[in-house]
Amino acid sequence: MGDAVDAIRAVWAQRRPELDTEPIAVVGRILRAARFLQETADAWLSDAGVTRTEFDVLSQLRRSDVPLRPGELTAGVVGSPAATTKRLHKLVGAGLVTREPDPADARAARVALTPAGEALVDELLPRQLAAEAQLLEALTPDQRRVLAGLLRTALEAWE
Amino acid sequence: MGDAVDAIRAVWAQRRPELDTEPIAVVGRILRAARFLQETADAWLSDAGVTRTEFDVLSQLRRSDVPLRPGELTAGVVGSPAATTKRLHKLVGAGLVTREPDPADARAARVALTPAGEALVDELLPRQLAAEAQLLEALTPDQRRVLAGLLRTALEAWE
DNA sequence: CAAATGTAGTTCACTGGTGTAGGAAAGGGG
DNA sequence: CCCCTTTCCTACACCAGTGAACTACATTTG
Numbered sequence: 001m002g003d004a005v006d007a008i009r010a011v012w013a014q015r016r017p018e019l020d021t022e023p024i025a026v027v028g029r030i031l032r033a034a035r036f037l038q039e040t041a042d043a044w045l046s047d048a049g050v051t052r053t054e055f056d057v058l059s060q061l062r063r064s065d066v067p068l069r070p071g072e073l074t075a076g077v078v079g080s081p082a083a084t085t086k087r088l089h090k091l092v093g094a095g096l097v098t099r100e101p102d103p104a105d106a107r108a109a110r111v112a113l114t115p116a117g118e119a120l121v122d123e124l125l126p127r128q129l130a131a132e133a134q135l136l137e138a139l140t141p142d143q144r145r146v147l148a149g150l151l152r153t154a155l156e157a158w159e
Numbered sequence: 160m161g162d163a164v165d166a167i168r169a170v171w172a173q174r175r176p177e178l179d180t181e182p183i184a185v186v187g188r189i190l191r192a193a194r195f196l197q198e199t200a201d202a203w204l205s206d207a208g209v210t211r212t213e214f215d216v217l218s219q220l221r222r223s224d225v226p227l228r229p230g231e232l233t234a235g236v237v238g239s240p241a242a243t244t245k246r247l248h249k250l251v252g253a254g255l256v257t258r259e260p261d262p263a264d265a266r267a268a269r270v271a272l273t274p275a276g277e278a279l280v281d282e283l284l285p286r287q288l289a290a291e292a293q294l295l296e297a298l299t300p301d302q303r304r305v306l307a308g309l310l311r312t313a314l315e316a317w318e
Numbered sequence: 319c320a321a322a323t324g325t326a327g328t329t330c331a332c333t334g335g336t337g338t339a340g341g342a343a344a345g346g347g348g
Numbered sequence: 349c350c351c352c353t354t355t356c357c358t359a360c361a362c363c364a365g366t367g368a369a370c371t372a373c374a375t376t377t378g
Contacts, residue, residue, distance in 0.1 A: 023291035034193030132182035138316030157297030
């Protein structure tokens with residue numbers, strides 16, 4: 001019994017027995033799980049006309065009660081500063097976000113949600129959370145807690 | 160005490176207390192961990208002049224003792240058929256892979272590693288595994304086993 | 319065995335993201 | 349004050365991947 005990762009490891013064990021492929025058991029599965037979750041989330045969000053990274057930007061703005069600067073958005077989301085610039089262009093064009101000059105620092109800008117952007121997050125986020133909760137029913141509540149704890153331990157060591 | 164995901168959840172709890180953000184504890188961390196692992200792996204491999212997805216193709220060929228068809232490669236790696244076509248072009252150009260017409264099916268091709276491609280995998284794979292093993296030392300052996308098991312359970316339910 | 323259907327793979331236009339270079343403002347000594 | 353460095357962001361050229369349209373071959377079916 002096993003999943004695709006077990007199958008890959010079994011082949012390696014046969015072809016190159018001296019290799020210890022134990023890391024693949026963890027790393028390979030994290031990558032596969034992430035891939036699956038991303039594809040699923042992207043499918044839900046694309047119905048609403050936003051990508052997952054754009055939604056991340058909107059969520060971050062929703063979490064803040066003050067306008068944020070592009071640099072702060074870049075820090076909180078994956079991607080380069082250039083990616084943030086492009087995303088903001090799109091979001092401004094879609095009327096979900098406003099950008100105004102920052103009176104305190106003329107190099108920066110103050111980015112904030114429009115009412116439409118706020119409404120979009122308020123509509124999409126609960127739906128997103130519910131859908132994820134349903135996926136996680138593959139595990140028991142205890143298993144979810146353990147899994148989250150182990151991942152936190154690893155991330156604390158890495159970041 | 161907490162990581163970035165805990166911080167995000169704490170803000171949500173304050174701003175929108177009625178939302179149950181428990182799924183983020185698992186999903187968010189899987190995505191972050193995957194992101195970290197990918198970036199790290201990409202950095203190692205780019206020294207060798209291949210991307211991670213190209214390396215995945217090479218590894219899959221190394222695992223097989225017979226030539227594979229492009230469709231089989233697509234099935235075993237993330238990405239669309241079109242992506243496989245592009246990757247194979249690059250790998251053939253780099254002299255790591257050969258493609259010959261399939262005598263049994265004139266639509267398909269038979270893709271195999273060149274000696275150089277084989278040598279590259281044999282050099283890179285152990286290094287990759289060792290580096291991943293080192294990252295995983297953030298967890299105890301028991302924790303790694305539990306983590307791998309939980310992820311397998313989830314993946315079996317999803318795929 | 320011909321026609322219809324299905325399968326394998328490539329091409330092409332496009333998209334989202336990257337890295338580098340650069341402009342423009344802030345800050346910190348002499 | 350003026351230079352020099354640093355910070356913040358953007359513009360540009362580029363790259364890997366995608367989806368849809370397409371070609372070529374295989375297979376089924378009437």
